[in-house]
Amino acid sequence: MSKPFFTVYCLIIYAFLLTPIAVVVIASFNAGAFLTFPPQGLSFRWYVVFFNNEVFMRAIRTSLWIAAVTMVISGIIGTTAAIFYVQYSGRLKEAVRIAMLAPLLLPEVLTAIALLFFVYSIGIGTQTMFGMIIGHVLITLPFVFINVSASMESYDPSWSMAAQSLGAGRFTRFRRIMLPLIKPGVIGGCLFAFIISFDIFTISFMLKNVGTSTLPIQLFDYLRTNFTPEAAAVSTCSIVLTLIVVVISEKMLGLRLHRF
Amino acid sequence: MTEVSIEKLTKDYGQGPAVNGISIRIAEGEFISLLGPSGCGKTTTLKMIAGFEDATEGAIRFDGRDVVHVPVEKRDIGMVFQNYALFPHMTVEKNLAFGLEMRKISKAEIRERITKVLDMVQLAGYAERYPRQLSGGQQQRVALARALVIEPKILLLDEPLANLDAKLREEMRVFIRDLQRRVGITTVYVTHDQAEAMTMSDRVVVMFGGRIAQIGTPSDIYERPSNLEVAEFVGQVNIIRGKVGSGTISTPFGNLPAAGAYADGTEIMLALRPEAVELLPVNSGTSGVPAKVRSSYYSGSLVDYRLDLADGATVNVQTFPRTRFADGDEVLIHAPVDRFWPLGPIRGTEA
Amino acid sequence: MNVAAKKRFGPLLLIAPAAILIGVFLVLPYLNIVVMSFRMPGQGTPYGPGFTLVNYGKFFSDIFYIQQVANTLWIGFVTTLACLILGYPVAWQLARGNSAFRAMGYGLVLSPLLVGIVIRSYGWTILLGNNGLINRTLMGWGIIDGPLPLMYNALGIVIALVHVFLPFMILPIMSAIQGIDPSLEAAARSLGASKATAFRRITLPLSLPGIQAGSILVFVLSLSAYVTPSLIGGLRVKTMAVTVVDALIDTFQWPFGSALALMLSVTGAIVVVVFGRLTVMKWKA
Structure with a gap:
């Protein structure tokens, strides 16, 4: 393949990857009552409709709340597991890695089904958000684990030993030495967990408790019956939220990288 | 403290x-x-x-x-x-x-x-x-x-x-x-x-x-x-074989006063550091063990010689490079008696 | 606890929460699916007392389900193949292209992953619908008279799935190519191979592990995809995953749904294993 042809080919693929997303964003500014393309004039009317739609607003709040809870739980469990994996797992290292990545390698639909049956079998059911949050933590755990263990791989255990020789106890060593040094991995992993959790559909769909709906579920339900550009406005807001999180993380991690 | x-x-x-x-x-x-x-x-x-x-x-x-x-x-x-x-x-x-x-x-x-x-x-x-x-x-x-x-x-x-x-x-x-x-x-x-x-x-x-x-x-x-x-x-060393007999240790470098309690007939190893040895020209008129320079390595402050003894053994010697010897030169090795240090018997020769 | 015991068991506390989570809420539930598939169908309850083979009997006696598994496998196969053909050149460029292009391209490949799958599938409904962007544009230009059937069929599902899973094909292949020493290709050229021959004889075979990983990933993801086939296929074309979820959510047939899920998993696993055997790399062992 000649070079220009090759470049054009890649650009077409990139366009293919971005088009459906761009189409949703553009459609959200449609002034018309139906989803048509090209839009019939530009307006924010569907955003107004969306912001006044209590069902969607509640779904967003629920999603944000679940994502935050998931992020905290996943962040803690994933970080401690990654520390164990890099520093103490020894001969079990490969086994620990496979187990920690398993939720990512197994089909989400199967995991959702399995969890649904399980929470019923042990009597918890879907009366509470327990099952859904467990599912979210499972799905997001590998992302925290991957990020933190990448940071841990470049963490020199002799830093902890040096701190210990200088008189620092277990907790001080973690707080003053290890945590600041693996912070990029922890923050990156947590933000990843937040974004992933915010977008999880299948697990939420199968394990949601009655009366609770996350944004992806609400959107999915809406799309089965409605074709107004309101869904596009909702989607665009969701994309913007994700973008904000990404930019924040870039800023936070970027700042840190300049210091040493 | x-x-x-x-x-x-x-x-x-x-x-x-x-x-x-x-x-x-x-x-x-x-x-x-x-x-x-x-x-x-x-x-x-x-x-x-x-x-x-x-x-x-x-x-x-x-x-x-x-x-x-x-x-x-x-x-x-x-x-x-x-x-x-x-x-x-x-x-x-x-x-x-x-x-x-x-x-x-x-x-x-x-x-x-x-x-x-x-x-x-x-x-x-x-x-x-x-x-x-x-x-x-x-x-x-x-x-x-x-x-x-x-x-x-x-x-x-x-x-x-x-x-x-x-x-x-x-x-x-x-x-x-x-x-x-x-x-x-x-x-x-x-x-x-x-x-x-x-x-x-x-x-x-x-x-x-x-x-x-x-x-x-x-x-x-x-x-x-x-x-x-x-x-x-802890450094380069020549191992010299010696045989204990009636109060002396006989070595290719001559007889040394016996040190340590070794029975007569025991063969022992002696350590000789390469810089403890002096190299002299054959015609210098002093006593010494004759040897032939096989190769030499110059490193500025020192010259490292590999010497062949008459009995086929090899000795490493380090000297200051005042007098240089060429490969193949015949030389005399002079090693002070007190620079040999006994390391113990060679296994299996204890009498 | 004494010092020695603390040293030995202290670290285990770090892994304990993750081990409990994975063990109790992943391993046990998966085993439970197998148990569930042998339970009696329930009357008004998700499942009844006792064990039976009736769920599997229902699967094998109804050509509809077997056909649906076949359809799902076919969709997975076509999606995987399309992702491979479309993704390989991109992966190659991300691994070997000039650096400015690489950073941008990497961002472009990753960014769709940050957008929820419902939204991405929704984008395709806007594009592929009878009244969608593609049909309207083509009709506007007078190329076609009526709308092309792009949605509510296997074609639409494959197009959207390729879009959703393409990054999962590109990324493993990219890292495989990055792991190949460029001097190998240079050596082949120095021995008289043309650029194309050097690629075909050296780079392509050495990137096989990435192709294998990416293909398995995309294939498995395609088989188990729910959102995309459900939104694009609508009620007309159903993949197995959609049927399974509907059987569980809408009609509460847990034991039968489990049997269906397991049959899909088993056939999928067989395909993956056969594929692995066919693409076995002797030089790697």
Whole structure:
């Protein structure tokens, strides 16, 4: 393949990857009552409709709340597991890695089904958000684990030993030495967990408790019956939220990288 | 100042002892090196003194108090790591302050002590730098300062010069030794480099296979090694065969007065350092063992010769390059009687 | 606890929460699916008492389900193949292209992953619908008279799935190519191979592990995709995953749903294993 042809080919693929997303964003500014393309004039009317739609607003709040809870739980469990994996797992290292990545390698639909049956079998059911949050933590755990263990791989255990020789106890060593040094991995992993959790559909769909709906579920339900550009406005807001999180993380991690 | 006493210390990871019942008494203010090849147990010993490894058996006493069950952070040691282990997210000042903060020392005194220690390691003005902004030698001195500023009972150094280039390494040897003398702190230094151990230490502990082969001053170790392994580890050595008979040891270099209690007829090994030998021209008129130069290697301050003796044995000799001999030259070897050191019988020849 | 015990068991506390989570809420539930597939169908409850083979009997006696598994496998196969063909050149460029282009391209490949799958599938409904962008544009230009059937069929599902899973094909292949020493290709050229021959004989075979990983990933993801086939396929074309979820959510047939899920998993696993055997790399072992 000649070079220009090759470049054009890649650009077409990139366009293919971005088009459906761009189409949703553009459609959200449609002034018309139906989803048509090209839009019939530009307006924010569907955003107004969306912001006044209590069902969607509640779904967003629920999603944000679940994502935050998931992020905290996943962040803690994933970080401690990654520390164990890099520093103490020894001969079990490969086994620990496979187990920690398993939720990512197994089909989400199967995991959702399995969890649904399980929470019923042990009597918890879907009366509470327990099952859904467990599912979210499972799905997001590998992302925290991957990020933190990448940071841990470049963490020199002799830093902890040096701190210990200088008189620092277990907790001080973690707080003053290890945590600041693996912070990029922890923050990156947590933000990843937040974004992933915010977008999880299948697990939420199968394990949601009655009366609770996350944004992806609400959107999915809406799309089965409605074709107004309101869904596009909702989607665009969701994309913007994700973008904000990404930019924040870039800023936070970027700042840190300049210091040493 | 602290006296350290190690008694019958053993470490077993489950595949035979890595350190096997060693005992060392380290006097107050003494600089002692643990010297040996990798895997000889020297680093494990240091880690047990520091507390990073639990002793399987034995005691470690600081001023008579057994510290085996004291965790690292309570042992009051200063340790310099092979890769320095400076905290990369802290400035030099913060690195130095860390140990003092752990000891709940006041801010004012911390500042004062840091200024003093930075002066001591000649790094005044570097307080605000991050470790990665320092050269290897500077990082090394920060690591040293960080260990010393807490005024620990003992200073432990784990191959601290291994990552420096040759020239800097020699400078740092002198620097560390002078600093240690000035502070007067009891010091344990681990190295596999015999020159380092000898130039720096009051006494050297040579270790092989988890056991102590010899403890002694650098000149003890070099000139009077306790066995062949030690002799070979601490420098080049010629092994000369000798046979004990009626109060003398006969060697290719002539008869030596018998040393040690060997039965007549026993063949023994004698150590002869290459620089203990003088090379003379054949016509110099002095006595000596004739030999032929096989090859020579010039290295500036010294010339290294490989010589063939009449009986086919080879001898290494190092001399100052005043008189040069060419390959193939006939020479005389003159070795003073007192420079031969008996290393023990050759196995199977004990009479 | 004494010091030694603390040293030995202290670290285990770090892994304990993750081990409990994975063990109790992943391993046990998966085993439970197998148990569930042998339970009696329930009357008004998700499942009844006792065990039976009736759920599997229902699967094998109804050509509809077997056909649906076949359809799902076919969709997975076509999606995987399309992702491979479309993705390989991109992966190659991300691994070997000039650096400015690489950073941008990497961002472009990753960014769709940050957008939820419902939204991405929704984008395709806007594009592919009878009244969608593509049909309207083509009709506007007078190329076609009536709308092309792009949605509510296997074609639409494959197009959207390729879009959703393409990054999962590109990324493993990219890292495989990055791991190949460029001097190998240079060596082949120095021995007289043309650029194309050097690629075909050296780079392509050495990137096989990436192709294998990416293909398995995309295939498995395609088989188990729910959102995309459900939104694009509508009620007309159903993949197995959609049928399974509907059987569980809408009609509460848990034991039968489990049997269906397991049959799909088993056939999928067989395909993956056979694929692995066919692409076995002797030089790697």
